[in-house]
Amino acid sequence: MSAPALSQSPRRWLALAALTLSVLIVGLDGTVINVALPTIAGELHADSSQLQWIGGGYLLTLSVAMLPVGLLGDRYGHKRLLLSGIALFGLASLGGTLASSPGAVVAARAVLGLGAAAIMPLSMAILPRVFSKEETPKAIAVWTAATALGMPVGPVVGGWLLDHFWWGSVFLFNAPVAVLALAAGLWLLPRDAERSHTAPFDALGTLLGGLGITALVYGTILIPRDGWTGPAVLTSLTAAAVLLIGFVLRERRHPHPIVELRLFADRRFLWGTLIAVFVNFAVMGILFVLPQYLQSVLGHDALGTGLRVLPLIGGLMAAATASESLVPRLGARTVVPLGLSMLAAGVLLGATTDVSDGYGFTALWLSLTGLGFGLAVVPATSLVIGALPTDRAGSGTSLLETVQQLGAVLGVAGLGSLLGYGYLARVHTDGLPAQAADAARDSVSGADAVARQLHDAGLAASAHEAFVHGMNLVLTACGAIAILGAVLAALFLGSTPSGTVAETAPEQAESIA
Known part of the structure; x- marks a missing residue:
């Protein structure tokens, strides 16, 4: 076929x-x-x-x-x-x-x-x-929903x-x-088309990139334990910067690079990737704090928590259906900033959460956030895929996924620190035994455990209020990132209405296996 x-x-x-x-x-x-x-x-x-x-x-x-x-x-x-x-x-x-x-x-x-x-x-x-290029955005939306659904479920x-x-x-x-x-x-x-693969593999570039990413991820893994200024963290992040700069210089000069950095010269790829990173950053921040809020503050179990995150996915799917018709008519330069603005509005509404608010308020801002998520990420990803040569599609999507992954790793580390700062600024542990105070200050779930053990309703209330304060700081940061992304998208995304991928080249036409 x-x-x-x-x-x-x-x-x-x-x-x-x-x-x-x-x-x-x-x-x-x-x-x-x-x-x-x-x-x-x-x-x-x-x-x-x-x-x-x-x-x-x-x-x-x-x-x-x-x-x-x-x-x-x-x-x-x-x-x-x-x-x-x-x-x-x-x-x-x-x-x-x-x-x-x-x-x-x-x-x-x-x-x-x-x-x-x-x-x-x-x-x-x-x-x-x-x-086809017309249906690829819908397929991207379903693919994106599957990746997003897996995290809370x-x-x-x-x-x-x-x-x-x-x-x-x-x-x-x-x-x-x-x-x-x-x-x-x-x-x-x-089926895969038969391709020539006689070009040498860039072993040194692979080594530099692998070691640089290893140092970056390792350093961020240590942040919760050692803090941003810990010697091991600073050493790892500095080594990552040096190695990754060396990797970029190597790839720019190598005739057969692992990743084609010249893809960033294409506005669709550059801004589509950056917008996808901004969106991913915001959504990862939500999925980082929301399950803890639903479980520790609102008291839902794991199953109830997973089900209550679904409005985000529902909003994504609804927006993906809408973007399929909006992008050809209005252009990605209009739809993507609109989506990022809705995403920002959703998380900033969530940032006004009070400890007394119930799930209904959460479902409202989650739905709005999901709509913005879909309107922004589907056209942005379509722009990236549309910029890829058919013979470098794997390298291009790997570069997109790697940049998103590293952005998410650093984002969660930074947002985790912000959550911890907000929580510690409000939780009250005066009068508790030293071990109990340490457990309560470590996390809201730890505070709940101590409160149950000591029958201290005041500690639980203080921890819940402190966590909501920290969560609101995280959501505010996510909203600011989304607003920045909306401004950049409005300024720099191409003005043409083509937010879809290019036609498959005839020589790349393949049949069902």
């Missing part, structure tokens, strides 16, 4: 289901482990450092591997590498269920990160080969599994989903 026929076939939506299924399990796995950490600590006797690396190892390998995997996909085939990533993800999940020590869990999570690094950019790179899935099964079930649930995604991908995704 030719590419034009594929873009008109109902099977394209099944192909999209296969792609979204793969990114959904990545999104779920990124957060599902969090609820299992206390159980793993008890059953495998993991200390705090090992628990930190169960999450950090995944994040590290995901960030480091994402850049070169895009180039490998361009050379050896997007479908081949994507299916390999899904298979690796499934096998690592099985390995995690068999882990009998903290080190084995860390290793399994690191391999899961490698699989995820192939799945995220390459699944995006395949979208314009399956859909992960703890729900993890909590349910731990309530009914043993701790290894948080790994095991990935395996059948990976098998299903693998089978669907083999059947439905277009």
Whole structure:
């Protein structure tokens, strides 16, 4: 089946289901482990450092591997590498269920990160080969919703599994989903075109980029423990800056770079990427503070918390449907700033939350935020994909995903510090024993535990008010970023109404496998 026929076939939506299924399990796995950490600590006797690396190892390998995997996909085939990533993800999940020590869990999570690094950019790179330029924004919206949905739903899935099964079930649930995604991908995704890959691989550039990203992610992982001015943090972040500058200089001069930095000369790619980073920063800030607010302040369980985040996803899908008709008529230069303005309005409305407000107010500003999220991120991502040469689609989407990932890592670290500052400024622990005071000042959940133990309703009320204050600071910062993004988009995005991807070149037309 030719590419034009594929873009008109109902099977394209099944192909999209296969792609979204793969990114959904990545999104779920990124957060599902969090609820299992206390159980793993008890059953495998993991200390705090090992628990930190169960999450950090995944994040590290995901960030480091994402850049070169895009180039490998361009050379050896997007479908081949994507299916390999899904298979690796499934096998690592099985390995995690068999882990009998903290080190084995860390290793399994690191391999899961490698699989995820192939799945995220390459699944995006395949979208314009399956859909026409008119339908690609809708496909991007569904793909984006799947990635966003996985984050808040992960703890729900993890909590349910731990309530009914043993701790290894948080790994095991990935395996059948990976098998299903693998089978669907083999059947439905277009075959890879035969490509020449005789150009040498830039090993030094890969090393510089990998070490630079490693230092950056490692430094941010240490921030919650050591603070921004800790010696290890400063050393890591300084090394990251030096290595990444060296990487950029190397890539600019190398005849066959890992990432094509000249893509940033295209206004669509440059501003589409930056806008996507701004949007991702704001949404990651929301998803960082909101579950804690819903659980610790409003008192919902894991399942209730996950369900109550869904207005964000509903708003995203509604906006994606609207953007499909708005962008061709009004242009990305109008729609993207409009979306960012709505996103800013939503989070700034959320920043007025009072400790006495119920969920109805949260659902209101979440819905508005989701609408802005969809109106901004779908056209911005379409601009990026539209700027990519067909033979460098994997490298381009890898660059986009890497920049977003690193922005999210730094953003969450910064927003986490802001949340902690706001919380500590308001929580009152006077008169508590030293150990209890430390636990209460550590987090709102710690304060709740101490309050229950001591039957101290005043401490709980103080902690809830302090957390809401910190959350409002985070949401205010997210709103400011969204406003900045809206201004930049209005000034610098192209004025043409083409927020969609370019036509697939005839020589790249591929058929269903």
